[in-house]
Amino acid sequence: MAIEKERACFNAYVQGFDLEQDQNRLKVIHTMHVVKIMQQIGRFLNLSDREMEVAETIALFHDIGRFEQFKRYNTFVDHLSVDHADLGKEILERSDFLDRFSGKEQQQILMAIQFHNKYELVPMDEKTIQYAKMIRDADKCDILRVFAFEPIESTTSTSYESIQNDVVSEEIEAMIHNHQCIDKTKRKTGLDIWMTFLGFFFDVNYPITMRIMKKQGYYRLPFDRIRFRRAQKQVDSILSEIENYIARNS
Structure with a gap:
């Protein structure tokens, strides 16, 4: 499994939260769906194996801020609490979850995550903006599932x-x-x-x-x-x- 270490980090991190709460449990499910959709988009774009690892890692951690957001504020509404993507970037910067990647790859991952929920993208280098567009697309695909099937x-x-x-x-x-x-x-x-x-x-x-x-x-x-x-x-x-x-x- 290409991102086995990152999956282990993600699983260990979320175990620190109450996964009996629907909000946290459903975020884990959402994350796994987004990873699968990110893989589909990556195959469509003919990403290299290494680029696919970066893309999958972005998908895996794109909502990592949601768990701490809900713990602190009991809501997922960003404007009533904190921007979950900005918080996710901060959490990752304080962790060793991305240590397997080069400094450039880490910045690509962090930028894509930080801007996955923003109304518009800011200027970025060509590869980073590709990753950012990929996660924005993959996230939206599964949010539509959540809209359709969750309460x-x-x-x-x-x-x-x-x-x-x-x-x-x-x-x-x-x-x-x-x-x-x-x-x-x-x-x-x-x-x-x-x-x-x-x-x-x-x-x-x-x-x-x-x-x-x-x-x-x-x-x-x-x-x-x-x-x-x-x-x-x-x-x-x-x-x-x-x-x-x-x-x-x-």
């Missing part, structure tokens, strides 16, 4: 009952139709939060990612489970826009 209250701070009577605010709807990722600071309603997941499609970097998302079909499931009392036409129009976008870009 909606814990993943979105909404409920099916409240969403039934909600609407998409005008500014957020415009972002979707303009093919923009959703700016979280602009969200006003619970349904705006749901739109964030649909906005993922406008920040996909590789065709393989779009194909994975399309095959999964997870993005539709929460919307198909309920009938919206006030926003059904609005939601139908947005889903149609998303599916047309997917068809043109996959």
Whole structure:
């Protein structure tokens, strides 16, 4: 196993947290899914064996900050606590988890992790930005699974009952139709939060990612489970826009 040492470090680290708590347990599951998707993207990009080790390590540690975040603040909401990617970078810098890698590779790993959740990437060298784009894509693929199958209250701070009577605010709807990722600071309603997941499609970097998302079909499931009392036409129009976008870009 190429990253056996790093997996052992990850497993030992998370054992320091309460894995009986759903939040921590589900983050471990999410991490393993992201590693597998990262491997798919890496094969698509024809990464070398060493580059694949770097990519898999980024995926393995991309959410390492989540465990300490939840322990300290009892939430995964960054703006109510701490940026989990920045915290993850700090944790890794204080550890010996990356010692097997060169100094340059360590910086690539740290940068990719730090910026995996940011609204936009900053300038980076060509290889680092490739890794950053890969983890952003892989993470989004599995967040859609989480959105579809994990308790909606814990993943979105909404409920099916409240969403039934909600609407998409005008500014957020415009972002979707303009093919923009959703700016979280602009969200006003619970349904705006749901739109964030649909906005993922406008920040996909590789065709393989779009194909994975399309095959999964997870993005539709929460919307198909309920009938919206006030926003059904609005939601139908947005889903149609998303599916047309997917068809043109996959």
